Amino acid sequence: MCELLWSDPMPGMGRAPSKRGVGIQFGPDVTKRFLDRNKLEYIIRSHEVKAEGYEVAHDGKCITVFSAPNY
DSSP states (O other): OHHHHHOEEOSSSSEEEOTTSSSEEEOHHHHHHHHHHHTOSOEEEOSSOOTTSEEEETTTTEEEEOOOTTO
């Protein structure tokens, strides 16, 4: 479960060690494979600071919503 909660999208393909020291970073190819295998349309996630309050990545399929406005 920790891997799921702390992993973050990255622009490059594949997987890489996380800059946070826990979890991994995953690319658009990983997102696509996950969505296809699970018959899903999007990954909507939180737990990562985003200056604009949100970020859309991986061809619009991975959306991060920053959920701690008083951070």
